[in-house]
């Protein structure tokens with residue numbers, strides 16, 4: 320399974336808009352891995368998780384063929400994960416080539432928000448099939464399946480993690496989240512992951528309720544390994560960083576690599592074999 324990290328920032332991006340803090344200034348100066356766009360991941364070039372406002376940038380930078388996407392999964396409705404305005408670009412009159420319905424999966428709020436944008440443009444017109452998913456429901460993929468799992472991130476909606484089995488490999492897309500609830504750990508207990516992707520929005524802050532801080536990432540990493548949920552030789556990757564953490568890519572590497580955790584950057588690509 321090929322995993323491409325298209326964006327690796329939290330909502331504000333790095334450097335953040337309207338911010339002249341030390342970290343944002345350094346990010347501008349250093350460029351490269353310090354420049355982070357809003358988070359999304361592509362699996363095998365045909366399954367995309369979330370559709371942030373930087374999707375156009377991702378397409379151009381990575382030369383993505385968005386028409387190769389066969390499944391679009393949404394974790395939740397926050398604007399760094401769902402920019403429904405740009406989904407309109409797949410409707411007749413905007414694209415000249417798209418002609419089949421793209422299956423989209425998300426919670427009730429995500430589906431409602433997308434539907435409202437499409438309805439304002441005459442509806443889905445055969446270009447999307449919108450599917451509301453609930454925790455633990457099974458989503459069929461052409462080469463595997465996905466299962467949404469509940470997580471505490473925003474009390475106003477059912478935010479979802481995704482367990483995905485694709486081409487014989489198993490992965491957990493673990494954010495946005497605070498520490499995982501017991502029921503999610505319980506569902507995962509018999510699984511054997513090749514890859515887990517976690518978020519570290521809060522950096523050294525003690526806050527870990529609706530987003531993970533460094534401590535929560537390290538604890539989750541340890542539990543995935545200790546409980547045997549992560550396969551021997553499996554990978555843990557951390558992403559979704561905020562400038563508020565005031566940490567550079569190399570700072571995150573120094574913190575996480577001793578624990579066997581890889582630090583994602585925009586454009587990072589993994590081959591899970």
Ligand SMILES: [Zn+2]
Pocket residue numbers: 329330397399400495559
């Ligand atoms: Zn987010």
Ligand SMILES: [Zn+2]
Pocket residue numbers: 334335338339340341342343562563
């Ligand atoms: Zn800043």
Ligand SMILES: [Zn+2]
Pocket residue numbers: 395397472495
């Ligand atoms: Zn969020």
